[in-house]
Amino acid sequence: MKQHWILTLSCPDRPGIVHAVAGMLAEHGGNITESQQFGDPASGLFFMRVQVESAASHEELSAAVTDIAARFGMTWQLDTVGRRVRTLVMVSKAAHCLVDLLYRERSQNMPIEVVGVVGNHTDLADIAAFYGKPFHHVPVTATTKAEAEARLRELVKELDVELVVLARYMQILSDELCRDLSGRIINIHHSFLPSFKGAQPYRQAHERGVKIIGATSHYVTGDLDEGPIIEQDVERVDHSRDVSDLVAIGEDVERRTLARAVRWHAEHRVLLDGHRTVVFR
Incomplete structure (x- = not known):
């Protein structure tokens, strides 16, 4: 069964971040239901929040995000939508x-x-x-x-x-x-x-x-x-x-x-x- 996830991240701004995140989610059968991003010219940081439906487990998605985070120097968090x-x-x-x-x-x-x-x-x-x-x-x-x-x-x-x-x-x-x-x-x-x-x-x-x-x-x-x-x-x-x-x-x-x-x-x-x-x- 698919789970609804929230991924938030921040990292130094550079080309290719959105492409990398969206591609990783697609590789794990993810359907993005909400996506917002912002690049702050003052701090030089990029921020992103994505909600995605995927049958992948927390461990699978976390491992995939960890790989991307290492490439882009990301701070990130993965949680389920609606968790109290x-x-x-x-x-x-x-x-x-x-x-x-x-x-x-x-x-x-x-x-x-x-x-x-x-x-x-x-x-x-x-x-x-x-x-x-x-x-x-x-x-x-x-x-x-x-x-x-x-x-x-x-x-x-x-x-x-x-x-x-x-x-x-x-x-x-x-x-x-x-x-x-x-x-x-x-x-x-x-x-x-x-x-x-x-x-x-x-x-x-x-x-x-x-x-x-x-x-x-x-x-x-x-x-x-x-x-x-x-x-x-x-x-x-x-x-x-x-x-x-x-x-x-x-x-x-x-x-x-x-x-x-x-x-x-x-x-x-x-x-x-x-x-x-x-x-x-």
């Missing part, structure tokens, strides 16, 4: 992003499997329980941060976690942990970065009299709120809106922005290009 990515969601007290992700997992076929919810407070334990998700209370203080991150590492290992989502988790992670989870930890920042970093961005925005507010979902790095951006969205506002209005509008922007970023990551549509991303929507 094992995901750990981290929260504090705000519920809207957690509720939205759990709803989309259950009702809208978002390709993630939330294997646990971590909270530095217990406010959202009942929501996790409603959706049948284990809740892990990992409190964080200035003196227990190292122990809290050690527990997080244990959970990532024990639960075989592939993706960590900071769904309004209001703690700063250490540089070391950010490096260890590089490319597989996503944050939602309640601001249209690079403006209004840090705490109380909606109050900052109100004080500046902004005409749009937004949210940014990005990969987490050791630099606060400066990781590679995956998705951003905005809503128009005017002078009549107070801070509480901006917060309410912003929460709606945050949840949909994070949901798109998580979905695209889980569907292998996001490829890192240095401090930027290539997103094949």
Whole structure:
């Protein structure tokens, strides 16, 4: 029986890459159902995402891709279409992003499997329980941060976690942990970065009299709120809106922005290009 595969790759740009990949897939009985590519003139890198139906096994395709990768200096990944990515969601007290992700997992076929919810407070334990998700209370203080991150590492290992989502988790992670989870930890920042970093961005925005507010979902790095951006969205506002209005509008922007970023990551549509991303929507 044929299996539906996703192949993503990046390498130095040069002629013949698409021909080589398409030819290899054809040799393995592959029928390409979706193909996107991009050559970045700034970085000199080529990016490609291909969905293909083939009766070849994962081992057969992997061996074939390995041969091409050696020729072109590729970084690549091969996965099955629709496989649910094992995901750990981290929260504090705000519920809207957690509720939205759990709803989309259950009702809208978002390709993630939330294997646990971590909270530095217990406010959202009942929501996790409603959706049948284990809740892990990992409190964080200035003196227990190292122990809290050690527990997080244990959970990532024990639960075989592939993706960590900071769904309004209001703690700063250490540089070391950010490096260890590089490319597989996503944050939602309640601001249209690079403006209004840090705490109380909606109050900052109100004080500046902004005409749009937004949210940014990005990969987490050791630099606060400066990781590679995956998705951003905005809503128009005017002078009549107070801070509480901006917060309410912003929460709606945050949840949909994070949901798109998580979905695209889980569907292998996001490829890192240095401090930027290539997103094949």
